[in-house]
Each structure stands twice: as C-alpha cells, then as structure tokens.
Amino acid sequence: MDLGLIIGSLPALARGAAMTLFVSLTAIALGLVLGMLLSFARMSENRWLSAAARFYISALRGIPILVLLLMVFYLLPAVGLEAPPLVAAIAALTLNTAAFQAEIYRGGFAVIPPGQIEAARVLGLGETRIKTRILIPQVIWLVTPALVNEIIVLLKNSSLVSVIAVTELMRVSQQLVSKTYKPTEVYLAACLLYVLMNLCLSALGSRLRRRIGGASAGGRP
Amino acid sequence: MFMKIQNMETVIEIEGLTKRFGQATVLSDIDLRVYASEVVCLIGPSGSGKSTLLRCINFLESYEEGSVKVLGRLMGFEETPGGRRRASERVVRASRLALGMVFQQFNLWPHLTVLDNVTEALRSVKGLPRAEAEDIGRAMLAKVGLSEKVRSHPASLSGGQQQRVAIARALAMAPKIMLFDEPTSALDPELVGGVLEVMRDLAAEGMTMVVVTHEMGFAAEVADRVVFLEAGRLVEQGLAEQIFQSPESPRLKAFLKSWNDRRG
Amino acid sequence: MAGYAPVVLHGLWVTIAICAASTLLGLAAGLAVELTRQHVRSLRVLCRVYVEGLRGAPILILLFLLYYAAPGLGLVLDPETAGVIGLGLYNGAYFAEIFRAGFESIPKGQVEAASSLGLSPLRILTRVKLPQMPALILPPAVNQVIILIKDSAVLSIITVPELTKETSKIINETFAIAEPLLVLALLYWALVEGVSQLGLKSERRLTRYLKRTEEGTRCS
Ligand SMILES: Nc1ncnc2c1ncn2[C@@H]1O[C@H](COP(=O)(O)OP(=O)(O)OP(=O)(O)O)[C@@H](O)[C@H]1O
Ligand SMILES: [Mg+2]
Numbered sequence: 001m002d003l004g005l006i007i008g009s010l011p012a013l014a015r016g017a018a019m020t021l022f023v024s025l026t027a028i029a030l031g032l033v034l035g036m037l038l039s040f041a042r043m044s045e046n047r048w049l050s051a052a053a054r055f056y057i058s059a060l061r062g063i064p065i066l067v068l069l070l071m072v073f074y075l076l077p078a079v080g081l082e083a084p085p086l087v088a089a090i091a092a093l094t095l096n097t098a099a100f101q102a103e104i105y106r107g108g109f110a111v112i113p114p115g116q117i118e119a120a121r122v123l124g125l126g127e128t129r130i131k132t133r134i135l136i137p138q139v140i141w142l143v144t145p146a147l148v149n150e151i152i153v154l155l156k157n158s159s160l161v162s163v164i165a166v167t168e169l170m171r172v173s174q175q176l177v178s179k180t181y182k183p184t185e186v187y188l189a190a191c192l193l194y195v196l197m198n199l200c201l202s203a204l205g206s207r208l209r210r211r212i213g214g215a216s217a218g219g220r221p
Numbered sequence: 222m223f224m225k226i227q228n229m230e231t232v233i234e235i236e237g238l239t240k241r242f243g244q245a246t247v248l249s250d251i252d253l254r255v256y257a258s259e260v261v262c263l264i265g266p267s268g269s270g271k272s273t274l275l276r277c278i279n280f281l282e283s284y285e286e287g288s289v290k291v292l293g294r295l296m297g298f299e300e301t302p303g304g305r306r307r308a309s310e311r312v313v314r315a316s317r318l319a320l321g322m323v324f325q326q327f328n329l330w331p332h333l334t335v336l337d338n339v340t341e342a343l344r345s346v347k348g349l350p351r352a353e354a355e356d357i358g359r360a361m362l363a364k365v366g367l368s369e370k371v372r373s374h375p376a377s378l379s380g381g382q383q384q385r386v387a388i389a390r391a392l393a394m395a396p397k398i399m400l401f402d403e404p405t406s407a408l409d410p411e412l413v414g415g416v417l418e419v420m421r422d423l424a425a426e427g428m429t430m431v432v433v434t435h436e437m438g439f440a441a442e443v444a445d446r447v448v449f450l451e452a453g454r455l456v457e458q459g460l461a462e463q464i465f466q467s468p469e470s471p472r473l474k475a476f477l478k479s480w481n482d483r484r485g
Numbered sequence: 486m487a488g489y490a491p492v493v494l495h496g497l498w499v500t501i502a503i504c505a506a507s508t509l510l511g512l513a514a515g516l517a518v519e520l521t522r523q524h525v526r527s528l529r530v531l532c533r534v535y536v537e538g539l540r541g542a543p544i545l546i547l548l549f550l551l552y553y554a555a556p557g558l559g560l561v562l563d564p565e566t567a568g569v570i571g572l573g574l575y576n577g578a579y580f581a582e583i584f585r586a587g588f589e590s591i592p593k594g595q596v597e598a599a600s601s602l603g604l605s606p607l608r609i610l611t612r613v614k615l616p617q618m619p620a621l622i623l624p625p626a627v628n629q630v631i632i633l634i635k636d637s638a639v640l641s642i643i644t645v646p647e648l649t650k651e652t653s654k655i656i657n658e659t660f661a662i663a664e665p666l667l668v669l670a671l672l673y674w675a676l677v678e679g680v681s682q683l684g685l686k687s688e689r690r691l692t693r694y695l696k697r698t699e700e701g702t703r704c705s
Binding site: 058059061062063064065066067068070071074075078152156157158159160162163170173177183184187188190193194195196197198199202210 | 641
C-alpha cells in the first residue's frame with residue numbers, strides 16, 4: 001500500500017468529488033421540478049395525462065441508468081441536439097431521478113388530509129395557489145428523508161457518467177490509475193470518498209427522519 | 222376445593238424475589254408458594270408486575286435477587302461453592318419443561334398448521350416420532366374442542382380458538398404446572414367463555430395453575446388462592462372468598478371497588 | 486438487424502444467469518451477515534462496516550476494485566466471476582438489512598412461546614423464524630432484485646458479455662444506434678416488469694396462510 005500516492009492524489013480526487021457533488025445535486029434539483037410535475041400529471045384527472053405520466057415513470061424506473069445515459073448521449077445528436085457530455089450526464093440522471101421522485105411525492109401527497117384542501121377551497125383559494133401554498137411546502141418537508149435517500153442513490157449512480165468522459169470522482173480515479181498503475185490505492189481512496197459522502201448524507205437523513213417522525217412515502221427501498 | 226390443599230407438596234417456591242428493569246424495581250421481595258393441584262390467581266392493577274412475576278417463574282425474565290424454585294429446582298441459576306452462577310441455556314430449557322405457558326397474545330406460529338403448532342415441541346424437544354407426536358397432538362386438540370381444525374392455519378381461527386390451540390400446545394408437553402398470562406384479555410367477550418371452560422376443566426383435573434387474570438368471576442369461582450400485587454409488592458393473599466368478601470388492606474379494597482365500579 | 490437476434494438473446498441469457506447467481510450469493514451473504522450480527526457480539530462492528538461500507542460505495546468502483554485491483558493482491562478473477570462476486574456482495578449488504586427487518590417483524594411472543602416449550606435457539610431459528618422469512622422479506626427483496634438487474638448493466642464496463650455489452654458491440658459493428666438501444670431498454674424493462682409480476686404472484690402464494698377466513702380476534 002502506497003500511502004504517499006494516496007495523499008498525493010487527494011487534491012485531484014477532491015476535485016473529482018466536487019464534480020460528483022455538482023452533477024448529483026444539479027440533477028436532484030432539476031429532478032425535483034420534473035418529478036413534482038410528473039406526480040401532478042400522474043394524479044391528474046385527465047386520463048391521458050395520467051397514463052402518459054404512469055408510462056414515463058414505469059419505463060424510466062425499468063431502464064438501467066447506464067442504458068439511459070447511452071440513449072441520451074447517442075440519440076440526442078441523432079435528432080440534431082449536440083449536447084456536451086456534462087449536459088448529457090445531468091440530463092440522463094435528471095430523467096431517471098424524476099421518475100423516482102415522482103413516486104416519492106405521490107406518497108407524500110397521499111398522507112395530507114383532504115380536509116386541508118377542502119378548507120382552502122372553501123376560503124376561495126385557486127387550485128394553483130393551493131398547490132404552491134398548501135401542498136408542496138408540506139410534502140417537501142414530509143419527504144425530505146426519502147429525498148436524502150434518493151440523493152445517496154443518485155450520488156452513487158453518478159459514477160456511471162464517467163463512461164461518457166465527465167471528469168467526476170470515478171473518471172478522475174481512472175485517469176490516475178492509467179498514470180500511476182496503482183489501482184488498489186486509487187480506487188480504495190475513491191471508494192472511501194464515496195462512502196464518506198454517503199455516510200454524511202445518511203447521518204443527515206436519519207436526523208431529519210427523527211425530526212419529522214418517519215413520514216412514509218414511496219421511492220426507492 | 223379446599224380439600225385439594227390437604228396435599229401440601231410445594232411445587233413453586235419463591236423467596237425474596239426482586240426484579241429490576243434498569244433503575245426501576247418492578248418486583249420487590251416477593252414471597253410466594255404454590256402447592257400441587259392448586260389454582261392461584263394473580264390480580265392487581267396494570268403495571269403492578271403480574272406478568273413479570275409469571276415470566277420470572279419460567280425464567281423468560283432473569284431476576285436480581287431471591288430465588289424461584291420449581292419442583293425444588295432453582296430457575297435460571299446454579300448454586301456453586303463460589304456463589305450463584307447463571308445456568309446454561311440447556312439447563313434453563315430443561316427446567317422449563319415442568320412449566321407450560323399461555324400468553325395473552327396466543328403467540329401461535331402462523332406458518333405452521335394447528336397440529337404442527339402442537340406437535341413441534343414434542344418432536345424437537347422430546348424427540349418423539351411424527352406419528353406418536355401427532356396422536357398426542359390430536360388428543361390435546363380434542364380436549365380443547367378443536368378436533369376439526371387440525372389442518373387449519375392459525376390465522377383462519379377465531380381468537381378464542383387460537384387461544385385454545387395455544388393451551389393444547391402447552392399441555393402436549395405434559396407440564397406439571399400451567400402459567401396463564403391474561404389468557405382472555407385479547408378476546409372479544411363472546412369468545413371468553415370457551416377458553417375459561419377449558420381452564421375450568423383443567424383445574425378440575427387437578428392441574429396446578431398460576432393465572433394472571435382480570436376475570437374476577439373466574440378467580441372467585443375457580444381459584445383456591447388469590448394473590449394481590451401492587452407496585453411490585455405482594456400486598457395481600459388468601460383464599461378466594463376471603464380476598465373478595467373481606468379484603469384487609471386498603472389498597473386491595475380500593476382495587477376491588479374500582480373494579481366493581483367499572484363493571485357498574 | 487434481425488441477424489443479430491442470437492447475439493442479443495445470448496446477452497440476455499448471460500444477464501439472467503448472472504443476476505440469478507448474484508441474487509443467490511447476495512441472499513446467502515446477507516443472511517450470514519445478519520445472523521452473525523445477531524449472535525456474535527464481537528463481530529457486530531465488522532458486520533456494520535460491511536453493510537454501511539458497501540451501501541455507501543457505487544457498484545462500479547467495487548467492480549473495479551475486484552477486477553483491476555484484486556490481481557495486485559494475487560486474486561485474478563475473470564470478468565463474470567468478478568461481476569457475480571461484486572454484485573452479490575454489494576447486494577448482500579442490502580439483503581442483510583432486509584433480513585434484519587424481517588427478523589424484527591416476527592413478534593417476540595412467538596419466540597418466547599418456543600422458549601417456554603423448551604425449543605433450542607437453533608430449532609427456533611430453523612422452525613419458527615426462517616420459515617416465515619420468505620413471506621416477510623419478499624416485497625423488499627423483489628425490489629432489491631430489480632435494482633440488481635438494472636445494476637448488472639454496469640458489468641458491461643468490465644467486459645462481461647451481458648445484454649448491454651452485446652448490444653453495444655452491435656452498435657459498434659452496424660453503426661445503427663437507435664434501434665439497438667431501444668431494444669435494449671425494452672428488454673430491461675420487460676425483465677424488470679416480469680420479476681415484479683412474479684414477485685406479486687409469489688407474495689400472494691407465500692402469504693396465503695396469513696389470510697383469515699373467519700372473524701373473531703381483536704388482536705394478534
Ligand atoms: N422489558 C421491560 N423493560 C422495562 N420495563 C418493563 C419491561 N417489562 C415490563 N416493564 C415494566 O415493569 C412493570 C410491570 O410490568 P408487567 O408487565 O409485569 O405489569 P402487569 O401487572 O402485567 O400489567 P398489565 O396488567 O398491564 O399486563 C411496568 O411498570 C412495566 O412498565
Ligand atoms: Mg401483564
């Protein structure tokens with residue numbers, strides 16, 4: 001075990017980890033918006049809209065991220081959209097997490113008593129106002145633990161964007177290995193960085209869970 | 222009923238029993254003897270330690286001080302010249318064989334049929350061959366009036382039937398003493414009768430029984446002796462009629478009064 | 486294009502075989518870790534490190550460690566073996582947690598009833614606890630298998646000739662992109678849907694004994 005090599009690689013690995021966090025958090029944030037819209041579509045009274053959302057959610061939950069990534073990376077240019085790897089990576093992760101987040105939000109909305117919505121209607125609030133003012137703030141709070149869990153999953157999945165040459169933690173470690181021929185040290189160090197990031201996240205998650213009292217919402221197990 | 226106590230063979234002997242959960246003393250300095258063929262009912266307010274006392278008797282709970290002897294055998298510990306030592310798992314298991322236990326929540330094994338529930342211990346603990354175990358199992362189920370349910374799974378039975386299976390399961394091991402922890406509290410009122418019936422028959426056959434119960438009618442009718450616990454202490458004990466007709470301690474009077482008030 | 490059907494089918498077969506083997510390994514590892522955690526106090530911390538460590542790491546880096554780093558320690562594995570071990574042990578961490586929840590959901594009273602009848606701890610495990618496990622862990626376990634199937638696409642990166650790898654070979658040979666990728670996505674989706682339907686079906690079967698047919702209890 002070459003400790004000096006690990007220490008020497010740390011700055012590069014840290015830059016990779018920063019990129020990993022950037023990609024993951026951007027995708028989570030975009031996925032939040034898309035997922036929220038999807039969950040509304042899924043719960044909509046319009047049958048076609050609801051069926052389309054259900055189709056999207058089922059399909060995207062059934063396709064491996066790696067395959068989705070290849071589809072976005074290769075098919076976008078085919079329809080004339082030239083996307084740099086970073087954009088393709090974030091797009092693929094967003095499309096994926098949106099499907100999972102949609103189910104999380106649906107679970108969250110399900111536990112809000114319908115009486116609250118009726119009370120708002122009685123007072124004359126518009127449907128959009130009810131969503132933005134009454135429902136979404138509560139649901140976001142309710143589902144934070146599930147959302148933190150989703151961030152962890154996404155953070156791990158983000159390692160796959162290395163295959164389209166985004167220089168996040170995984171890619172940086174591959175580059176280091178091809179320079180130093182020391183896979184054990186480099187990959188172990190990168191692995192520990194991932195574990196560290198996720199342990200922090202899951203500690204945050206269980207704190208939130210205790211605060212919120214374990215709201216039951218769907219999402220990944 | 223009084224006649225049975227003529228034979229004064231002690232089967233359970235509890236002396237100075239003290240049990241703590243962390244800081245809380247749940248049983249303090251309990252002395253109690255149970256004689257062969259006797260029916261002893263434990264009564265007392267919720268949280269007074271009735272279940273804990275019962276569970277100490279068959280060592281489902283360990284205890285800190287005092288001793289619990291069943292048929293002369295110290296439960297859970299071995300006396301050595303150097304002092305008292307925790308007995309091995311095997312020894313504990315062997316000494317439990319004299320005791321059958323019936324729980325408030327039945328605790329049947331849901332994946333096994335009624336007959337398998339009853340024969341499991343016969344086969345795995347006593348090592349009986351299947352056929353022999355099943356003969357005993359059927360006989361026990363007949364005794365509690367459930368011959369038709371042999372092949373059913375517990376979930377398809379009513380609560381009263383489940384509790385009777387649990388009794389048959391305990392009886393199959395031919396215990397010398399039966400412990401009951403509120404066997405009817407989880408049952409709808411109309412199902413209580415069948416279970417009490419079975420227990421009454423057992424008592425009439427001369428089984429030694431220790432019964433935690435809130436069924437004062439049953440206690441008054443079947444118990445030879447009633448023991449009143451409160452806050453982990455044995456406050457009063459005596460013959461059933463004495464306890465119910467002329468209680469001495471103010472605590473027991475208050476308990477019986479609140480009991481009668483609640484029943485209107 | 487149709488000429489490539491056998492290649493795709495072979496890839497599909499490899500994916501299924503690898504997922505089945507990894508699931509078995511994962512279940513075995515998960516159960517072993519959970520039983521160790523329950524019964525061997527001194528190894529508790531180690532079990533926790535295993536579970537938390539593997540769940541915190543991306544599968545890709547675990548595969549790289551097994552495939553590229555392990556040879557440096559004298560352990561040379563072919564891609565398939567490295568893939569099955571990697572996927573299996575990685576999922577073992579999740580299965581351990583699933584088993585833990587399963588054991589915890591068995592009412593304590595059932596175990597006490599067994600103890601009060603004199604059953605040995607081993608017998609309680611094999612006769613009372615384990616037989617109930619399939620019904621108790623099925624839904625989360627099926628979910629985990631679905632995740633495992635999708636994760637198995639990653640094995641293409643360490644050159645296991647599974648579905649994704651075979652399909653990308655076709656892409657490289659034919660320069661057709663859209664059709665193979667679409668077929669690939671559909672096949673995974675079908676696989677995942679199939680497993681989830683199978684799961685629902687066996688859940689109904691496995692929990693049949695828990696269905697009540699008469700009324701009467703308030704509790705339990
Ligand atoms: N495992 C445990 N850990 C800590 N405290 C316990 C435990 N089991 C029981 N206790 C406490 O011991 C006391 C006696 O409990 P026990 O169950 O023996 O009462 P009980 O007389 O059977 O009550 P009930 O009529 O409600 O069944 C209670 O204060 C209870 O909170
Ligand atoms: Mg009790």
